[in-house]
Amino acid sequence: MSEFKSGFVTIIGRTNVGKSTLINLLVGEKVAAIANKVQTTRTAIKGIVNRQNSQIIFTDTPGIHKPKHKLNETMVETSFTSLKDADIILFLVEATSKDIGKGDNLIIQKIQESNQKAILIINKIDLVKKEDLLQLIEKYRNQYPFEAVIPISALQSKYRNIILDEIEKHLKQGPAYYDIEEYTDQTVRQLAEETIREKALTLLKDEVPHGIYVEVEKLQLRKNKEKKDIYDIEATIYCIRESHKGIIIGKNGEMLKKIGRLARIEMEENFGLKVNLKTWVKVKENWLDNPSIVNKFKLK
Numbered sequence: 001m002s003e004f005k006s007g008f009v010t011i012i013g014r015t016n017v018g019k020s021t022l023i024n025l026l027v028g029e030k031v032a033a034i035a036n037k038v039q040t041t042r043t044a045i046k047g048i049v050n051r052q053n054s055q056i057i058f059t060d061t062p063g064i065h066k067p068k069h070k071l072n073e074t075m076v077e078t079s080f081t082s083l084k085d086a087d088i089i090l091f092l093v094e095a096t097s098k099d100i101g102k103g104d105n106l107i108i109q110k111i112q113e114s115n116q117k118a119i120l121i122i123n124k125i126d127l128v129k130k131e132d133l134l135q136l137i138e139k140y141r142n143q144y145p146f147e148a149v150i151p152i153s154a155l156q157s158k159y160r161n162i163i164l165d166e167i168e169k170h171l172k173q174g175p176a177y178y179d180i181e182e183y184t185d186q187t188v189r190q191l192a193e194e195t196i197r198e199k200a201l202t203l204l205k206d207e208v209p210h211g212i213y214v215e216v217e218k219l220q221l222r223k224n225k226e227k228k229d230i231y232d233i234e235a236t237i238y239c240i241r242e243s244h245k246g247i248i249i250g251k252n253g254e255m256l257k258k259i260g261r262l263a264r265i266e267m268e269e270n271f272g273l274k275v276n277l278k279t280w281v282k283v284k285e286n287w288l289d290n291p292s293i294v295n296k297f298k299l300k
């Protein structure tokens with residue numbers, strides 16, 4: 001029998017390049033919120049992959065960007081700190097970039113400082129022509145000695161095993177750190193908060209979704225009349241302005257209903273049981289710079 005291997009893999013990259021889409025693809029479960037907006041992921045999230053002879057623990061991180069407030073600063077700090085715990089780094093970039101930008105160069109510098117092995121993943125190849133992709137690969141290869149360069153689309157499952165096989169090659173002998181039933185380090189409460197926030201991010205525009213955080217106040221498991229398990233979940237969506245509150249609730253409460261409905265459907269699917277979800281909206285000005293709230297997102 002071949003030896004069992006395990007290791008920690010941190011996924012890092014600029015905001016919106018597809019890191020969370022990739023961790024979900026690799027784990028095969030919804031562990032991280034995805035949105036076509038910048039700064040979707042706010043904290044480090046673990047996703048666990050169990051293979052026949054290995055266990056790989058991935059960490060999805062907030063996208064690297066220029067911080068504008070305390071929350072942003074904490075997010076970027078979390079991402080760079082997560083590099084230190086990694087055995088292998090997956091550096092994710094977008095195939096649509098013409099050159100290696102400032103943010104990507106900063107990440108390369110941090111990878112170098114970490115002294116860890118790094119694999120470059122070029123994502124969103126569905127959006128580019130082959131010759132442009134080859135040029136970008138060449139540029140990155142000249143910039144840093146990556147263990148491998150893998151062009152992918154995180155929307156296509158055929159790339160899953162290509163990435164996992166490559167990672168496995170670099171893993172060292174080690175134990176399974178997590179039970180095989182576990183696929184994330186997040187609690188049901190955190191998953192619920194992120195699901196609601198993801199739906200708000202997807203449905204809302206401009207700066208409204210970026211000023212949102214969600215807090216689950218009640219999470220209770222009970223049996224319904226048919227003796228089936230059901231979660232009663234009550235959550236508050238906090239936003240930074242009174243005008244945002246109006247937008248989140250929407251005309252006749254339509255927007256809030258829509259956010260709640262989509263979140264409930266996804267939670268029922270992911271948790272495998274019924275969910276009874278109630279949501280409220282409250283204003284909390286300046287929370288983005290409030291250390292006691294921002295600490296919630298800090299690396300623990």
Ligand SMILES: Nc1nc2c(ncn2[C@@H]2O[C@H](COP(=O)(O)OP(=O)(O)OP(=O)(O)O)[C@@H](O)[C@H]2O)c(=O)[nH]1
Pocket residue numbers: 013014015016017018019020021022033034035036037038039040041042061062063064123124125126127152153154155156
């Ligand atoms: N066309 C295309 N879109 C993709 C691909 N992978 C991800 N996306 C989209 O890119 C957007 C951002 O994806 P996320 O996974 O949220 O990106 P992220 O890097 O986690 O973003 P942050 O958490 O903000 O740093 C979403 O709209 C995804 O659907 C891909 O291979 N091709």
Ligand SMILES: [Mg+2]
Pocket residue numbers: 019020021032033034040041060061062063
């Ligand atoms: Mg993300």
